[in-house]
Amino acid sequence: MMKLCTDSYINGQWVAGSQRLPVLNPATGHLLADVALADEAECDAAVRAASDAAADWAACAPRTRAEILRRAFELMTDSADELAQLITAENGKVLADARAEVAYAAEFFRWFSEEAVRVQGDYRLAPNGDKRIVTTHEPVGVSLLITPWNFPAAMATRKIAPALAAGCTVILKPAAETPLTALAIADLLDRAAVPAGVVNVVLPGDVGPAVKRMLDDPRVRNLSFTGSTEVGRILLHACADTVVRTSMELGGNAPFVVLAGADVEVAVEAAIVAKMRNGGAACTAANRFYVHRDLVESFTAALTRRMQSLVVGPGDRPGVQLGCLVSEKEREKVARLVQASIDEGARRTTNAAEHVTGAFYPPTVLAGVKADAAILRQEIFGPVAPIVSFDSEDEAVRLANDTEFGLIAYVLGPESTALRVAGRLEAGMVAVNRGVVSDPAASFGGMKQSGLGREGGFDGIHEFLETKYIAVNA
Ligand code: NAP
Numbered sequence: 001m002m003k004l005c006t007d008s009y010i011n012g013q014w015v016a017g018s019q020r021l022p023v024l025n026p027a028t029g030h031l032l033a034d035v036a037l038a039d040e041a042e043c044d045a046a047v048r049a050a051s052d053a054a055a056d057w058a059a060c061a062p063r064t065r066a067e068i069l070r071r072a073f074e075l076m077t078d079s080a081d082e083l084a085q086l087i088t089a090e091n092g093k094v095l096a097d098a099r100a101e102v103a104y105a106a107e108f109f110r111w112f113s114e115e116a117v118r119v120q121g122d123y124r125l126a127p128n129g130d131k132r133i134v135t136t137h138e139p140v141g142v143s144l145l146i147t148p149w150n151f152p153a154a155m156a157t158r159k160i161a162p163a164l165a166a167g168c169t170v171i172l173k174p175a176a177e178t179p180l181t182a183l184a185i186a187d188l189l190d191r192a193a194v195p196a197g198v199v200n201v202v203l204p205g206d207v208g209p210a211v212k213r214m215l216d217d218p219r220v221r222n223l224s225f226t227g228s229t230e231v232g233r234i235l236l237h238a239c240a241d242t243v244v245r246t247s248m249e250l251g252g253n254a255p256f257v258v259l260a261g262a263d264v265e266v267a268v269e270a271a272i273v274a275k276m277r278n279g280g281a282a283c284t285a286a287n288r289f290y291v292h293r294d295l296v297e298s299f300t301a302a303l304t305r306r307m308q309s310l311v312v313g314p315g316d317r318p319g320v321q322l323g324c325l326v327s328e329k330e331r332e333k334v335a336r337l338v339q340a341s342i343d344e345g346a347r348r349t350t351n352a353a354e355h356v357t358g359a360f361y362p363p364t365v366l367a368g369v370k371a372d373a374a375i376l377r378q379e380i381f382g383p384v385a386p387i388v389s390f391d392s393e394d395e396a397v398r399l400a401n402d403t404e405f406g407l408i409a410y411v412l413g414p415e416s417t418a419l420r421v422a423g424r425l426e427a428g429m430v431a432v433n434r435g436v437v438s439d440p441a442a443s444f445g446g447m448k449q450s451g452l453g454r455e456g457g458f459d460g461i462h463e464f465l466e467t468k469y470i471a472v473n474a
Helices: 040-059 062-078 080-091 095-115 154-166 179-191 207-216 229-240 264-280 296-308 328-343 393-401 415-424 460-464
Strands: 008-010 013-015 019-024 031-037 122-125 131-139 142-146 170-173 199-201 220-226 245-249 254-258 286-292 364-367 384-390 408-412 429-432 465-473
Touching: 008 040, 008 179, 019 179, 031 179, 040 131, 040 142, 040 170, 040 199, 040 207, 062 080, 062 095, 062 154, 062 179, 080 095, 080 179, 095 154, 095 264, 095 460, 142 154, 142 207, 154 170, 154 179, 154 220, 154 460, 170 207, 179 199, 207 220, 207 229, 220 229, 220 460, 229 245, 254 264, 254 393, 264 286, 264 296, 264 384, 264 408, 286 296, 286 393, 296 364, 296 384, 328 364, 328 384, 384 393, 393 415, 408 415, 415 429, 460 465
Parallel strands: 142 170, 142 220, 170 199, 220 245, 254 286, 254 408, 286 384, 364 384, 408 429
Antiparallel strands: 008 013, 008 199, 019 031, 122 131, 131 465
């Protein structure tokens, strides 16, 4: 039975602190728990604990680290159901999405348990023959990990697992909306026998100054952030003062391009996954639908039917396919974006929102959206699909690339054309004729203002490793 953890986790101890933060269920508004807010002294203690544990953890045999991570995978898999319920309770997503998240999150522990023992260096003769070039990789050191609320388990394990595999110690700062999942993961790592101080979890009250203080501490050498581009920019500035190394997984504005000749049925099924996974609250969510003029009518009609058939309700109710957004504030933001597009001339083809209690927003399709509409410029982060039509491949590519973001793109159409278009899109990831790309074994990350660095795959561990070159006489 998983216990509900609500205190900060510092140096292997649960610390109650003096201030608490209420965590609410967004479907009901009911209080789930009061979670400890870490003050300055507690954040300092977390940095000290991570720093004190760093040398021993870095020196620990990779196989030992791998086995601890493997144990974490097994413990997480064993408590998958309870963890999924906790995610649904504090985030609002439906249980099916929460279960999928737990499976995905656990997989990072398994994948990086396998990667921990496979870090390669090299040993070779210099071109002029005067020396041997030896290249090794060392843990970068104490790493601060900051995660968002939309995937409270997976965004944490996607950072903790490679950090621990590389031999780094960490301080995790979860999002204020969803700290319970992060604390449950700390408990699970404790049970997996992660040594005290290797993983610490704190939720500071005044996040900006608290994070800045930690980044200014010379013991902190690395920041791995997942969240909005706006906060990413602030943190890049903050890291400049002490030249802290950074990995940035930031916002997206994914185009979903349906080319001439695409199979509309396949395109709509992919659209439902790309748009509606996590209720639309995903950095990978299809945000702008560009559909060839020949298909726009049939695609809009079929997508409208599919969206309208989704059952909306509390995420823990059987049969429900779309839960609520994480907060009333998020719901209002989505409602404002939809209203603004309608005011600009778009047509809602799905039923209008009914007022209900809780942060619910209905599945919405907007047809006839203008190519320069505001809704296409920012992340909607909700169940809304704005559709724009295009006439040529060049126009589709131009529209899709017309954004400062470059995380992911979706292309639907005959394979050879779709592959050619995929090559022209400015995105770190492209899905061809499918609605999902995420896989712990693949590199995840964006171009342009969607981020710096990659998580998962063979690259993920290198975000926590420094390269060292040693010159040896030949
Ligand atoms: P957010 O507002 O940027 O917050 C993310 C995290 O940063 C939270 O833990 C937040 O803490 C913290 N934070 C906020 N202001 C800060 C500051 N001044 N200094 C230090 N930390 C600060 O993002 P969100 O609304 O939680 O998440 C949604 C965003 O995440 C979307 O833009 C989405 O695209 C992006 N995302 C990207 C990926 C990816 O892999 N590229 C994956 C998932 C989500 P508090 O909660 O305490 O404010």
